[in-house]
Amino acid sequence: MKKLWGKQAAAAAIIVLMLGWIAPDPTAAASGSLPLQSTVVQANGKSFTIQWTTIDLSDPHLRVMPVTAAEGIGHVESFAAMIDHSGAVVAINGTFFDAYEQDESLRHPNGLLVESGSFVRSGDNVSLGIRTDKSALIHRLETALTFKVKHNKSVYTVSPWGTNTYYGDEDLDQVVAYTRHFAERIDRTGGMKVIIENGRITKMTEQAADVPEQGYVIFVGHSSNNDSNLLPHLHEGDEVEVEALIVDGNSGVTESLPQSWDTAMGVGPKLVTDGQVDIDYARDGFDDPRITSTANTRSFVGVDGNGHLVMGTLSAATVADMAQALVQLGLREAMNMDGGASSGLYVEGAMKRTPGRLLSNALIVKRYEDPQVQVAVNGSFVNEFRGFIKEDVTMVPFRGIFERIGADFHWNEQERVLTSKRGSIELVLRPDVPEATVNGKSIQLDQAPTIVDGHIYIPLRFVGETLGAKVGWDQGLYRATLDLK
Secondary structure, eight states: OHHHHHHHHHHHHHHHHHHTOOOOOTTOOOOOOOOOEEEEEEETTEEEEEEEEEEOTTOTTEEEEEEEOTTOTTOOBOHHHHHHHHTEEEEEEOSOBOTTOSSGGGOOBSSOEEETTEEEEOOEEEEEEEETTSOEEEEEEEEEEEEEEEETTEEEEEOOSEESOOOOSSOTTOEEEEOTTTOSEEOOSSEEEEEEETTEEEEEESSOEEOOTTOEEEEEEOOHHHHHHTGGGOOTTOEEEEEEEEEETTTOOEEEHHHHEEEEEEOOOEEEETTEEOOOHHHHTOOOHHHHTOOEEEEEEEEOTTSOEEEEEEEEEOHHHHHHHHHHHTOSEEEEOOOGGGOOEEETTEEEEOOSSOBSEEEEEEEOSSOEEEEEETTEEOOSOOEEEETTEEEEEHHHHHHHTTOEEEEETTTTEEEEEETTEEEEEOTTOSEEEETTEEEEOSSOOEEETTEEEEEHHHHHHHHTOEEEEETTTTEEEEEOO
16 A cells, blocks of 8 residues: 555656646735725716725735625624625625515525535526636526436426525415525425535435535425426435536526636616616616606616726715716726615725615625635635635645545544545545554655645645646636646
8 A cells, every 4th residue: 555655646746847846836925905996076067975995806815795784694793794794894784685575584685605616506697706716797697406316217307486585484385496505494384395515415305404614405396296396206315416507698608606706796777888878777787766767865786997806885875867977987897786775885894884674684794814725626716715825835635626526435433533535545534643554654745734724724735646636726716726636
């Protein structure tokens, strides 16, 4: 075993040397502040005050994402509380929600939400989308989630009505996929809860069901249709392939959500396209006069000529006024956000506009002390985790990588030991110990494995050398790539 490991390590070292291992720039400085800017512009014969901040999406210290109330989708809380529990340095109120619903636990957002390449909520809306290449666009986007269930030699496809949404309790035919963004436990009555984790149906129950951290609970209502035609195709132990897609209504292109998209929020209507006013209420699905004709405080997101994201608010204006004002500001793309009493803006510790009501969701910017690193394994983007650079060492998520290469691994909580095996390679790691054991041989690490938010991160170089991987680095995207057989 030791002799075999020696040959593999030597081969891996040669590969790395031949590649001319390109490490990330260790001098990457932490981001500076994101200053609030303010100006008065003339539009449609009137003056409007715009407050905004600009975010460089290529900055590895910054990430943009939606947040929801701490209790989950459907609940509300103060804008300040969302900022506090998310650690945001910039925040703006998000998509529309059922603000006038009397039951505060049923104030669900109306637009689609995507975070870290995963659906927070399904939808079909004019949306701000941030791709995994860190570019931003404002297009009509539509979500699509399917589960391909394999039983013996047959495959049955389950297509939920939606993800983390609510259709009331009356429609018994509904099929809804839930993740932890909605709640940690699904206790709705009147349906079967199908628990999916690690690519399998692990349990089917009428009782309340805990939502797996990286899995789903599919609620299948007990209609005669579902009981006769859907549930008989599902069995505990069945393999499940999850397919999450985004359909770009502008280009007509359908893409894998986790591979191509990082963040999205659906609101609308569209305001600006290619630097020109672009308002079409019928196209974007709006007929409420509070949107189409009433002047009110407004919030917006946009993309400037440098491809940077712009988030801001506008003094009382109609949507048409705002569109013209944002053209004057120089935006190439822009979209309306929820406004009126929902309008809110927070920048670098200062609340610039306070919403007059509790909110369902917001769009935020987080700043990380350590540069964040994208990771791709054999062309598969690790959307659920980011790596980071600590003391000039690139740390990458163990689970995100080893799951994608089919390795077996086990965490012993009592002894705080992680063991893994792939083919003839066996390794042992311990958090905070700068040493690993590979096939019985001790290996010194550039940095000790560390636990962040409950997940273990290990040095990228160790992964490359241990697995004989071809390692690449994209400085512009701050992306590490691992290619291995």
